[in-house]
Amino acid sequence: MRSVAIDGPSGAGKSTISRAVAGRVGFLYVDTGALYRVVGLRFLRTGELGLDTLDLTMDFRDREQRVYDCGEDVTEEIRRHDVSKAASDCSALPEVRRFLLERQRELARRHDVIMDGRDIGTVVLPDADLKIFLTATPEDRAQRRYEQLGEHAPAFETVLRDIIERDKNDSARALAPLRAAPDAILLDTTGNTFEQSAALIERCIRERFSLS
Numbered sequence: 288m289r290s291v292a293i294d295g296p297s298g299a300g301k302s303t304i305s306r307a308v309a310g311r312v313g314f315l316y317v318d319t320g321a322l323y324r325v326v327g328l329r330f331l332r333t334g335e336l337g338l339d340t341l342d343l344t345m346d347f348r349d350r351e352q353r354v355y356d357c358g359e360d361v362t363e364e365i366r367r368h369d370v371s372k373a374a375s376d377c378s379a380l381p382e383v384r385r386f387l388l389e390r391q392r393e394l395a396r397r398h399d400v401i402m403d404g405r406d407i408g409t410v411v412l413p414d415a416d417l418k419i420f421l422t423a424t425p426e427d428r429a430q431r432r433y434e435q436l437g438e439h440a441p442a443f444e445t446v447l448r449d450i451i452e453r454d455k456n457d458s459a460r461a462l463a464p465l466r467a468a469p470d471a472i473l474l475d476t477t478g479n480t481f482e483q484s485a486a487l488i489e490r491c492i493r494e495r496f497s498l499s
């Protein structure tokens with residue numbers, strides 16, 4: 288199976304770009320942040336991690352990833368702004384990372400994947416065929432997140448402050464911190480349109496796997 292790892296901080300465009308490019312090249316798009324978000328949502332709801340009772344499942348009907356906790360479809364709810372912070376906090380815990388690691392690897396064993404996250408090229412798939420590290424300035428990323436949140440968005444300054452805080456959280460943790468793999472291609476998407484970044488990544492993938 289072939290694998291592409293796309294890592295980088297929040298709001299750099301990883302998920303929208305990865306999803307679109309995966310469709311164009313026929314790979315399965317796997318959003319690993321969604322798994323951490325299910326854990327974060329559980330924590331917000333119950334005040335505990337409860338990994339032993341967390342029945343986290345995914346499916347990919349029509350190549351769209353949906354996530355479930357004990358059969359409840361939480362795909363939309365995990366996008367809530369407060370879930371982002373909870374997911375980031377939970378993701379620093381070794382038992383959470385251990386719990387999710389094998390699930391991610393299993394998907395890459397079964398499918399050609401474009402997998403996005405923070406530690407895909409460094410920890411989850413260190414032998415990925417292609418690694419890309421996507422970044423952009425905090426202001427650019429906050430603007431994108433702000434637009435994504437639409438009517439539910441808090442003030443722009445809050446989104447910016449939270450993004451800077453979350454970067455710090457994700458980069459400073461001892462375990463699998465947000466970091467570019469030494470063999471990753473670094474791509475700064477600041478000021479790019481979505482299509483410019485998507486086309487660039489699509490070209491990298493087509494070249495790497497000799498796709499026409």
Ligand code: DC
Binds near residue numbers: 324403404
């Ligand atoms: O990509 P996202 O914003 O949906 O991810 C939510 C949080 O999950 C993020 O702040 C850090 C964590 N995460 C992680 O630690 N490792 C990953 N591979 C993906 C996400």
